[in-house]
Amino acid sequence: MKYNQIGQSDIQVSEIGFGCMSLGIDERNNKFIIDQALEYGINFFDTADLYEKGLNEEQVGKILKDKRSDCILATKVGNQWRADGSGWDWNPRKEYIMKAVESSLKRLGTDYIDLYQLHGGTLEDPIDEVIEAFSTLTDQGKIRQYGISSIRPEVIKKYVERSAIVSVMMQFSLLDRRPEESMMKLLEENEIPILARGGIAQGLLVNKPAKEYLNYTVKDVEVAAKAVNFVAGTKRSPSQTALLYVLKKPPVASAIVGIRTIEQLNDVAKIASAPELTAAEYAFLSESVKPKLYEKFR
Template sequence: MQYSKLGRSSLEVSKIGFGCMSLTGGTSENQLIIDQALDLGINYFDTADLYEHGENETKIGALLKSRRDQVILATKVGNQHRADGNGWDWNPSKKYILSAVEDSLKRLQTDYIDLYQLHGGTIEDPVDETIEAFEILKQQGKIRYYGISSIRPNVIREYVQRANIVSVMMQYSLLDRRPEEECLELLHDHNIGVVGRGSIAQGLLAGKPAAPYLNYSEAEVAQAAEVIRSITDQSSSSAQTAIRFVLQHQALDSAVMGIRTLAQLKDIAAAGDFPPLSNWEIELLIKAVPAAYYTAHR
């Protein structure tokens, strides 16, 4: 497994991260998958207090407890569940963040969170208040670093200019190259790490039947998948090629992948050992479909 320093932090994260939201098996099955992921060199595990009403944090906390010193644990905050259990509301306030972290620490069975991320964000948020909450948590030792999870260029710019974020999680794949227009270069120039999600576009780049995706038609999705297949040899898989496309960008430090089975784990983890794609392979891929641009939140 290859590793990368996450932005300006001291965190050495595996090029393949484990997206815990997809972990839906029984306890023994999940433990087997987590242990195998660690043995394969995956050290970055990403969850959120929103997932399964907090139960995902509880699950991953128990699964990682015995090997906590070997992992970089990331979770997210900002979506507050309603008291009646009917949905949630966006709440980036200082008061809520300082309260929510205590619940996450308990569920994760840990004294500290390696990377605490704002789970979204709007340009109307009280950004300075949000930043102050994260800085207080750093001073208290409850978190080591903080970042945001956002695809909104205007929000990302605000945090780049005003906060000590070390990372941004954003969707990025051959079928979603919107971050290339501005965000990836901006973050790289400021030594802020990028954690990619959606690298295989809901499986559409890894063998799932073609279907419309974002602004792409079914035919365009099929074309992108076919080009990926065309440069994938018999010793690798389409998923690995799609992940390598994401990781070839200099701004990307890790690709967080949803993993449900041991077979998926072994296939995906192997991509973290592959060399970069060649220039001609990258050129073929970027010509497969036209790049799109963000139309809102610019």
């Protein structure tokens, strides 16, 4: 497994990250999968306080407790569950962040979080207040570094300009190349890596029946999936091909994959031994569908 540095920090993450959101609630099964991921060399595990109302953090923390020094643990904050459990509200206030981190630390069973991420963001947020909260937590040693998980270009720009974020988690795949519009250049210039999620586009690039996706038609999706399968050939799996496409684009440091089954893990984790995309293969994939631009969520 290859590892990449997160910005100017001392954090090194595996090129395949384990997206814990896709895990079920069967702790025994989850432990089996996570233990095997560690054996493959995957060291980056991403969760959030929002997932399963905190149960995801709790289980992941418990499973990784004895391997804490061997893994990079990331979680997120900003979505506050309502008291009646009916849903959540966006809350980026400093007061809430400072309380939420204590709950996450307790559920994760650790005294520090490697990467704490704002789970969204809008231009109406009290950005200076958010930055102050994360800076305070860094100074206190409760988090090592902080970043943002967002697809909004204008919001990301604000944090690049005003904060010390070390990463941006955003959606990126052959079927979602919106970050190429401006974000990738901006982040690369500022040495802020991307943690790319959605690399197989909900399975549409691999084995799911074609459907409309973002601004792409069913036909567009079919063409993209055929291109991935063609390039995969007998050299690598379609999943590996789709993820290698993501990883080939700077400044992507890790492709975060939602893993639910051991079969999915076995497939994507073996990317380390799969041949890299050639320049011709990369160009062929890129030309199979035209990139779209952000039309909303600016």
